[in-house]
Amino acid sequence: MQRSATRGSSQRPITVALDAMGGDNAPANIVRGALSAARDTDVDIILVGRGREIRSHLPAAQRNLRIHEASEAIAMDAPPTAVRRMRDSSIMVGLELLKDGEADAFLSFGNTGAVMAGALFTLGRVPGVGRPALGALFRNGRGTTSLLLDVGANVEARPQHLAQFATMGRAYVERVLRHRNPSVGLLNVGEEEGKGTSLHQETYLLLERQETNFVGNIEGNEMVAGAADVIVSDGFTGNVAVKLTEGLVEQLFGELKRSIQASVIHMAGAWLMRGAFRGLRAHWDYAKVGSAPLFGIDGAVLVGHGRANTEAVASGIRSARSVVEAGVVDAIRDAVAGTAPVNDEDPD
Amino acid sequence: MQRSATRGSSQRPITVALDAMGGDNAPANIVRGALSAARDTDVDIILVGRGREIRSHLPAAQRNLRIHEASEAIAMDAPPTAVRRMRDSSIMVGLELLKDGEADAFLSFGNTGAVMAGALFTLGRVPGVGRPALGALFRNGRGTTSLLLDVGANVEARPQHLAQFATMGRAYVERVLRHRNPSVGLLNVGEEEGKGTSLHQETYLLLERQETNFVGNIEGNEMVAGAADVIVSDGFTGNVAVKLTEGLVEQLFGELKRSIQASVIHMAGAWLMRGAFRGLRAHWDYAKVGSAPLFGIDGAVLVGHGRANTEAVASGIRSARSVVEAGVVDAIRDAVAGTAPVNDEDPD
Known part of the structure; x- marks a missing residue:
C-alpha cells in the first residue's frame, strides 16, 4: 500500500491532508498553523474544507499549500456516527485523500470520535488488530x-x-x-x-x-x-x-x-x-503537544487537541510528517503480524 | 453506640486514638503533629504504639496527650491481611480503643489497606452498606x-x-x-x-x-x-x-x-x-490535606497520607475531631437507613 510505505529521501515531499474545519478555532488557527509549517518544513499540505472560509485566512498563495473542497464540517460534539451521513465532511474527504494515495497522512484537530469512526470505515484496521487505540x-x-x-x-x-x-x-x-x-x-x-x-x-x-x-x-x-x-x-x-x-x-x-x-x-x-x-x-x-496517531488504523491518521493554537497545529503537522517518514504504520503492521491476531468479538 | 453518638458541647473533649507507628516518618512526625494539635485544639490524643520510641520524641508531658502501648507496627507495604496476625499492632490496638469507647475516632497515616481491613474486622460496616469507600x-x-x-x-x-x-x-x-x-x-x-x-x-x-x-x-x-x-x-x-x-x-x-x-x-x-x-x-x-474518613465503617476511622508532615498530622487530627463533632457516622447511618440496603455479594 503506497500510503503507508516507508519512504526514501529521494521522493516528493510528504503530503499531509489537514482537516481545516476541525478544532475550537477552525479554520483560522488551522490555516495559520499550516502556513507556519509550510514555511518551515519540507511538507506539502492539503487544507481540506470550505474553500471560501479557508481562503479568507490565507494571506497569499503558498507553493506547498493547497485547498481541497469539502462542503461539510462535523461539529466537535457530534456523535461519531455523523461520518455516515456527512460524506462530504472535511474528515471523510481528508480520509479519502489518504486512502486514494493523494496524501500520506490525515491530521485533524476536530472530533476524535468521528475521525476514529471515519478511519475505521474508510481505511480499516491493520490486519490482526482487535481494537484501534x-x-x-x-x-x-x-x-x-x-x-x-x-x-x-x-x-x-x-x-x-x-x-x-x-x-x-x-x-x-x-x-x-x-x-x-x-x-x-x-x-x-x-x-x-x-x-x-x-x-x-x-x-x-x-x-x-x-x-x-x-x-x-x-x-x-x-x-x-x-x-x-x-x-x-x-x-x-x-x-x-x-x-x-x-x-x-x-x-x-x-x-x-x-x-x-x-x-x-x-x-x-x-x-x-x-x-x-x-x-x-x-x-x-x-495545547502545544502536536498530534498522535490512531494506533491500529491501516493508514497514518493523526489527531491533535481541539484547543490547539497555531504553534500546536504546526507541531502537529511535523508529527504527522515524522509518522510517515518513520514508517510507523508499516512497523505496526510488522509487529502485529509477528503476534497472534486479536479478534474484536465485542465491537463498540 | 456511644462511640459515634453526636456529641454536645458540655461533654469531655473529643478523644482521638492516633496510630503513632504509621507513615513514612513515624513516629517522629506523628508525635510532633500530635503535640501541635494538643496545644492548639481542644482534643485528647492517645498515641498508640511503642512507648519507648514515642517518648523519645516527646519533649515533656502534655496534659491532653497520653501513650497507649502497642508492640507491633504494620509496614506501609504489608498486605491488608497483616492485621489478622498482628493483633498487637498500633492499628488493631487503636481500633479496639475506638470500639471500646475509649476513643471517639481512630486516625492513621499508615497502611490504608490494613486500616480498612482492621476496621471491617473490628467495627464492621454501617448496617445496609455494601462496600466501604x-x-x-x-x-x-x-x-x-x-x-x-x-x-x-x-x-x-x-x-x-x-x-x-x-x-x-x-x-x-x-x-x-x-x-x-x-x-x-x-x-x-x-x-x-x-x-x-x-x-x-x-x-x-x-x-x-x-x-x-x-x-x-x-x-x-x-x-x-x-x-x-x-x-x-x-x-x-x-x-x-x-x-x-x-x-x-x-x-x-x-x-x-x-x-x-x-x-x-x-x-x-x-x-x-x-x-x-x-x-x-x-x-x-x-501532604497537608489532613485526613478523610473510611466511608461506611461503623465508627469514625480516618486515614491520612503516608507522607504527611507535622502540619498535615495536626490538620488530620483536627479533621478527625470535626468528623466526630459533626456526627458523620450517625449521619451516614441515617442516610443509608433511608435507602434500600446494598448487599455485598462479591466481597474483596
Whole structure:
C-alpha cells in the first residue's frame, strides 16, 4: 500500500491532508498553523474544507499549500456516527485523500470520535488488530517523552486488546521517538502483581509473557515520573488521566497568574522569572503537544487537541510528517503480524 | 453506640486514638503533629504504639496527650491481611480503643489497606452498606472543597455500591464541609448520558433517580474545576486520579524549583514572589490535606497520607475531631437507613 510505505529521501515531499474545519478555532488557527509549517518544513499540505472560509485566512498563495473542497464540517460534539451521513465532511474527504494515495497522512484537530469512526470505515484496521487505540504523548519527569494508550478509543476492552496496545505503542516509540528497547508498564492501582481488576490482572500476565522490557504495574504518580516509555491503560482510566492532567495544569497556572496580578511586588518578581515561567508553561501546555496517531488504523491518521493554537497545529503537522517518514504504520503492521491476531468479538 | 453518638458541647473533649507507628516518618512526625494539635485544639490524643520510641520524641508531658502501648507496627507495604496476625499492632490496638469507647475516632497515616481491613474486622460496616469507600478531599477551581470517592478501597464494585458512595459522601459534605444540598457528579469519559462502561452507565441511572442535585457525568478536567461537591468514581479510576494528581504537582513544583535555582535573576524574582508561591504550594500540597474518613465503617476511622508532615498530622487530627463533632457516622447511618440496603455479594 503506497500510503503507508516507508519512504526514501529521494521522493516528493510528504503530503499531509489537514482537516481545516476541525478544532475550537477552525479554520483560522488551522490555516495559520499550516502556513507556519509550510514555511518551515519540507511538507506539502492539503487544507481540506470550505474553500471560501479557508481562503479568507490565507494571506497569499503558498507553493506547498493547497485547498481541497469539502462542503461539510462535523461539529466537535457530534456523535461519531455523523461520518455516515456527512460524506462530504472535511474528515471523510481528508480520509479519502489518504486512502486514494493523494496524501500520506490525515491530521485533524476536530472530533476524535468521528475521525476514529471515519478511519475505521474508510481505511480499516491493520490486519490482526482487535481494537484501534488513541495515544497521548507527554513529557515525563526524566525529561523524555512517554506514550500512554489507550486514552479513550475503547471504554471496554479485553486483556488481549490491551496487550496489543503495547505492541503498537512500542513500534511508535522505537520508530518516532527512537528509544531503543522501550520499557512498557501497565497503569494500575499498585505495583505488585495481582493488583487491579481482572482486566488488569490478566493484561499483566500477557505483558509479562510478551514484552522483553516489561517494568510491571505503575501507579499514577510513577507514570508522570517516567517509569515507562509506553504505558498501557484501559481507555476509561487513560481518558480520565489525560483530562485530569489538562485540568490540573490549567488550574495551577491560572492560580499562579491570579496571585501574580494581585500584587505589584509579585508582578515584579514574575517579570524577573519570565524565562522560567515560559519554559515551564511550554513544557506543560497540552495545547502545544502536536498530534498522535490512531494506533491500529491501516493508514497514518493523526489527531491533535481541539484547543490547539497555531504553534500546536504546526507541531502537529511535523508529527504527522515524522509518522510517515518513520514508517510507523508499516512497523505496526510488522509487529502485529509477528503476534497472534486479536479478534474484536465485542465491537463498540 | 456511644462511640459515634453526636456529641454536645458540655461533654469531655473529643478523644482521638492516633496510630503513632504509621507513615513514612513515624513516629517522629506523628508525635510532633500530635503535640501541635494538643496545644492548639481542644482534643485528647492517645498515641498508640511503642512507648519507648514515642517518648523519645516527646519533649515533656502534655496534659491532653497520653501513650497507649502497642508492640507491633504494620509496614506501609504489608498486605491488608497483616492485621489478622498482628493483633498487637498500633492499628488493631487503636481500633479496639475506638470500639471500646475509649476513643471517639481512630486516625492513621499508615497502611490504608490494613486500616480498612482492621476496621471491617473490628467495627464492621454501617448496617445496609455494601462496600466501604475511601475518600479524598481536594480544593477545586471554585475555591471550595470537593470529595472524590472511592479512591481505592474497591477495585471492582457494582452500580449499587457506587450509588451508595454518593449517599455517604453527601452526608460528609453536608455535615463537615457544611455545603447545603451538595451537588453530586459521576466521574466519566464524557458528559452525555450513556458514556462510559456498563458500570458507569448503570450508576448514572441510579444517581439520576436517587440524587436531587445530580449534575450528571463529569470529566477529569471538570472534576478539578469544581463541577460537583461529591464526585463518585469506581475505585480504580479514583485511585489513579489521586496518585496522578500527586505526581503532577510534585513534578511541576520540582521543575519550577530547578529553573529558579538555575539563574540568579530567577532567584531574585522568586524571592519577590515568595508569598504567591507559598500560597500556591500550600493549596496544592497533598501532604497537608489532613485526613478523610473510611466511608461506611461503623465508627469514625480516618486515614491520612503516608507522607504527611507535622502540619498535615495536626490538620488530620483536627479533621478527625470535626468528623466526630459533626456526627458523620450517625449521619451516614441515617442516610443509608433511608435507602434500600446494598448487599455485598462479591466481597474483596
